[in-house]
Amino acid sequence: MRSRLTRRLGTLALFTTWLVTAVLATPALHAAESAALNGAEPARYLSELKRLYLTKDERQALLAHSNELLRSYAVRAAYQVGQRERHDRVYQLSVSGPGELLVHEQTRAAQDMTLAVRNQRLSVFGLDPYIRYDCPLTEQVCVFKSPVDGGPWLSIRRDHDGAAELAKALSFLLRNLQKG
Template sequence: MRSGLLQRLRRGLLLALLGASLPANAAGENVPASARQGDSGEASHSLALDGAERARYLSELKRLYPGKSAQRALLEHCNRLLESYAPCTQGRAAREAVPLFQLELLGDALKVRGELRHADGRLSLSERTLPLAGLPRQLGYLYPEQGALCHVLDPRDATPLLTLSRDLTGVAELTRALGLLIGELQQAA
């Protein structure tokens, strides 16, 4: 109970500090023209920031994570969002278990690490590496009409890359922050 309250407070703080950068559709309004409706009833969305919004967003992140470069602030912000919006696995069958994700920098690549704890206590690890060279900065997300999960999509092939609790604000914010992180890393390379 207490950890759930702390997660909601942390989410509120993160999103309050960056609130103006959230997309119009985070409140359920104006689904962007880039949204595609699939046969499964899932919508795919893509987000981007223009120059002034991007500068303001990065300034807010540097204030939220003092003493960190823009890249490190974005990485930490993405990981905190992944932690805050991690799917709740209590009461789920082992076949429905969802990994918890974390991002790491590996020189000229971004590593996506997934950790899945099975009902019998076993731990499964997965890793995906996203080479930064040529990686699109525009990321999309899937937000299904029903179900408990949503996904940030791999910019290379639009397959699910990260899984979160079904929360439009959280998936939109993570998608935006991850796209900016990729852009910052590519500029530094």
């Protein structure tokens, strides 16, 4: 009995330490994120994307890169092992007007192949361009927060590196769209 109680207290202490570290690290992450979008790094990042996607237009390169990442890390039914309601969820981004991002989402149920399509227009003016995401340990997906209200916006397969790269590309894309 005492060993179980000791084990539970140890787990609680470990969780508390992790939680405090995560909360205290958030401002540091935001500062690092801010520094990543300012200075010489953006020019290097954008020139690499333009070279990779064979274009001279930053916006086209950012859209192509974001869409490629969304395809690569798309939530697929095959990755949802143990889930009762498995489905594919695929996104496609495009620019629908000045300062407006169009998010096209397709969800296909694995069991009956039902297809649901949703289009969302996102006016980027006045929004914080720093995209945030969360990859909960208990989930098989990473969820990106909406820059409008902080609610769930996009979901990709759980991959921290992929989520970080997509958040970076989306942040650069929003800043580019905010220029008009």
